[in-house]
Amino acid sequence: MKLVSLHKSYLVETKRVQVLDGFSLDIHPGSITAFVGPSGCGKTTLLRLIGSLETPDEGSIIKEEGEDGPFGYLFQEPRLLPWHSVVANVELVLRPWYRDRTVRMQRAMDFLQMVGLQDYVGFRPDQLSGGMRQRVAIARAFAYPGRTMLLDEPFQSLDSHLRWSMVKAFLTLWEADRRTTVYVTHDVSEALLMADTVVRLSPRPMRVLDTYEIGTPREHRSLGDPEFLELQRACYT
Amino acid sequence: MNRSTWRTKAIVAASVLILLSLWQIGANLLDSGVLLPTPGTTFSAFTSLITQKPFSLNVLSTMGRALRSFLIIFTIGGVLGILSGFSPALHSLLLPILAICKATPVMSVILLAFIWFTSGTVPIFSAFLMGFPVMFVQVEQGVAHISPQLREMTKAYAFRPMDRLVHLVIPSLVPSMVTGAKASLSMIWKVVIAAEVLTVPRYGVGSRMQLAQVQLETAEVLAWTLVAILLTTIGDLLFIALLRVPARIRRHRAKIGDEVV
Numbered sequence: 001m002k003l004v005s006l007h008k009s010y011l012v013e014t015k016r017v018q019v020l021d022g023f024s025l026d027i028h029p030g031s032i033t034a035f036v037g038p039s040g041c042g043k044t045t046l047l048r049l050i051g052s053l054e055t056p057d058e059g060s061i062i063k064e065e066g067e068d069g070p071f072g073y074l075f076q077e078p079r080l081l082p083w084h085s086v087v088a089n090v091e092l093v094l095r096p097w098y099r100d101r102t103v104r105m106q107r108a109m110d111f112l113q114m115v116g117l118q119d120y121v122g123f124r125p126d127q128l129s130g131g132m133r134q135r136v137a138i139a140r141a142f143a144y145p146g147r148t149m150l151l152d153e154p155f156q157s158l159d160s161h162l163r164w165s166m167v168k169a170f171l172t173l174w175e176a177d178r179r180t181t182v183y184v185t186h187d188v189s190e191a192l193l194m195a196d197t198v199v200r201l202s203p204r205p206m207r208v209l210d211t212y213e214i215g216t217p218r219e220h221r222s223l224g225d226p227e228f229l230e231l232q233r234a235c236y237t
Numbered sequence: 238m239n240r241s242t243w244r245t246k247a248i249v250a251a252s253v254l255i256l257l258s259l260w261q262i263g264a265n266l267l268d269s270g271v272l273l274p275t276p277g278t279t280f281s282a283f284t285s286l287i288t289q290k291p292f293s294l295n296v297l298s299t300m301g302r303a304l305r306s307f308l309i310i311f312t313i314g315g316v317l318g319i320l321s322g323f324s325p326a327l328h329s330l331l332l333p334i335l336a337i338c339k340a341t342p343v344m345s346v347i348l349l350a351f352i353w354f355t356s357g358t359v360p361i362f363s364a365f366l367m368g369f370p371v372m373f374v375q376v377e378q379g380v381a382h383i384s385p386q387l388r389e390m391t392k393a394y395a396f397r398p399m400d401r402l403v404h405l406v407i408p409s410l411v412p413s414m415v416t417g418a419k420a421s422l423s424m425i426w427k428v429v430i431a432a433e434v435l436t437v438p439r440y441g442v443g444s445r446m447q448l449a450q451v452q453l454e455t456a457e458v459l460a461w462t463l464v465a466i467l468l469t470t471i472g473d474l475l476f477i478a479l480l481r482v483p484a485r486i487r488r489h490r491a492k493i494g495d496e497v498v
Contacts, residue, residue, distance in 0.1 A: 051393055070395055079390040083408040092404055093394040144394065 001027040001050070001067055001148070001180060006059035008045055019045045020056070021205035027197075029064045032174070032181040034191035036235055037201030043184040044152055046206065050182055051150045067148050067180055070097075072141035074154040078133040080125040080140075087112060087121035090140045097145050111139040114176075115169050131162040135169060142173045149174075151183040155190070167194060171218060188235040189223050200235055210234065274456035282456035283463055291440065296464065298440035302357070303429045303472070306364035310421050313365075314372025315414060319406060321373070322380020331373075338370045347432045360432035360441070367428045368421035375420070379413025380406070415480060422476060426469045442468070 008020040019042035027033045035043050048054045050061055051071045080089045090108035091101075098104045112121055115135040125133050134154065141149060155163045167190065174181065185191050191198050192214065200210040212231055214221075222228065257276050264275040274282070286292055321328045346366050350359040383406065391401050433443020442465055449457035 053389060053393060071393065073390070073393040075386070075390065075393075077386060079386050081387065081404060081408070084404065092396070092400065095400055096395055096397055140394075 001029070001064055001182075002062040003027070003046075003050070004060050004062060006046070006049060006061070007057045008042070008049060008054070009057060018205045020049075020059075021207075022059070023206060023208075024059075025199065025208060027180065027182060029067060029180045030178045031196040032183055032194055033197045033199060034183045034185060034195035035199050035201055036185060036188055036191050037206065038203050039186060041201050041203050042206035043186075043201065047150050047152050047182060047184050050148075063148075064180075069148075070144060070146040072144040072146045072149040072179070074137055074141045074149070074151045076153050076156060078125070078130075078137040080133060080136055082125050085122050085124055086117060086128070086136050089125070089136060090143050093140055093144050107143050108139075111143040111173075112136070114142070114173055115139045131158060131166065134158065134166055138166070138170055138173065142177065147179050149179045149181040151181065151185075153185050153187075156185070156187070163190070170194075188232055192223065192228055192231055192235075193218065193221050198231070198235065271453050271455050274459065278456045279459045279463070282454075283460040286457065286460050286464070294440045295442055295445050296468070298438070299360075299429060299433065299442040300468065302360045302433075302441070303364070303425050303468075306361045306368065306425050306429060307418070307422055309361070309365050310368040310372050310425070311414075311418055314369050314417065314421070315376050315410075318373045318376025318413075318417075319380060319410065322377045328377070335370050335373065338366050341366070343367060343428055343431060344435075347428075347435050350432070351436050356436040356438040359436045360429040360438070360443070363432045364425045364428040368424050371421045371424065372414075372417040375413045375417030376410055379410040382413075383409040419473070419476060422472060423469065426465065426472060430465050 003023060003025045006020045006023040007018075009016050009018045011017075023046065035046065037043050045054070049056050051073055080086075081092070084092065087105065087108050090112060091104045094104040094107060098107065109118070109121065112118055115138055117132060117135055117139065120128060120132065125136070128136070137154065155166045158166060171194065183191070183195060188198075196214060198212040198214065199208055200212070201207070202209050212234075214231075216225075216227070223232065260273075260276050264273045264278075267273050270278060317327075317331065321331055343363065347359060347363045350362045350366075354362055387405055387409070391405050396405070430441075430443040430446070433441035434447045435443075437444045437447050442461055446458055446461040446465075449455075449461060
């Protein structure tokens with residue numbers, strides 16, 4: 001995916017705020033790219049542009065072969081329909097893509113099983129814990145048949161233990177189906193453990209400060225390693 | 238049952254007894270059945286009313302008009318409320334009509350409607366004009382309160398318009414619809430009976446009230462008023478019972494292990 005000279009500004013009261021001013025970047029297909037930057041720098045705006053939730057003032061987003069089609073989206077909150085059961089929340093997003101209800105239900109059940117929620121399919125979201133709700137959201141995003149996945153700080157509201165278990169659940173599913181993933185976070189350590197590429201961003205108007213390609217396989221990564229300590233230091237600078 | 242519930246019930250019962258006593262004392266002091274009959278005379282009139290043959294026909298006619306008005310208000314108010322909530326242009330278009338409906342006195346509506354329609358249609362039309370703004374405004378405001386996060390989620394996951402309506406918009410609007418329906422239902426009974434009093438259709442609680450008033454049968458007027466109060470109360474109770482049905486079905490399904498999808 002190529003982000004080519006993206007411009008985006010908002011009118012805040014009477015002042016025009018330029019969030020993106022000619023932002024360009026290449027995102028490797030089938031990899032996880034993490035955007036790390038200060039709060040309010042425009043990371044979420046960039047994600048919304050990629051996900052077609054907003055349109056850029058100028059510039060374009062060029063998708064590679066195999067990246068066409070819908071996006072799986074993981075928001076900061078689970079965003080589940082509270083009046084529907086867990087399985088219905090997953091099954092619903094599949095309706096435009098699979099005509100047969102049995103196929104949709106089977107796919108929803110398969111992904112819920114992968115995140116360990118097979119015993120909770122009939123529960124409503126308010127009957128689940130915060131971590132379980134986010135796992136439903138992960139199952140929904142992966143069950144969705146897109147080749148691209150967008151993550152907008154989906155684990156930020158969880159405590160550290162739960163966060164790492166969510167990261168693990170996400171990576172297990174991702175390793176089984178490597179989709180082009182764009183991941184926005186302000187947590188450097190999370191980005192370093194999850195991503196193939198970490199992009200450090202500046203405050204508004206957002207631009208790329210550094211790009212780090214991480215060659216170490218995920219299972220061998222440790223935040224205590226000298227390489228990662230150096231990366232963390234560089235990202236926090 | 239806890240102590241506070243008992244206490245509340247006892248206070249309500251005492252309040253009813255005080256009102257009945259005041260009514261009896263007032264009737265004794267006035268000593269005129271035409272001005273104010275005693276509670277006993279009124280209850281006698283009530284029992285003879287309900288044993289009269291056209292009683293059920295009168296009650297059913299009023300209930301039929303109220304129910305038809307309610308269904309029309311619920312459907313048109315609900316649909317236009319949703320459309321207007323999403324369309325600022327439609328909102329502006331309907332604004333003057335709503336302002337007129339809200340500000341026009343009920344009696345003016347009934348009198349004008351009586352010029353245009355038959356006596357049986359006037360109560361339905363009048364109740365619609367009075368109840369429609371209540372339902373419409375509630376639903377329209379409900380649209381503004383649909384979660385923007387969930388709206389965005391349905392956009393990101395490319396929900397089809399019908400799926401968005403059925404699985405996001407309508408469930409989000411249930412509380413507003415219930416509030417609007419409840420408020421308009423209470424209003425409908427009053428307007429329908431008032432319209433029947435003025436237009437005197439062949440059958441109807443209001444028509445009987447009017448005839449009793451002309452014949453100075455005050456006890457009968459009060460007895461029909463009691464019927465109207467009972468109809469409103471039973472209508473409200475049925476509505477509340479109806480609202481509990483989905484939760485009961487869910488509980489029943491959960492009990493038998495059926496999957497709720």
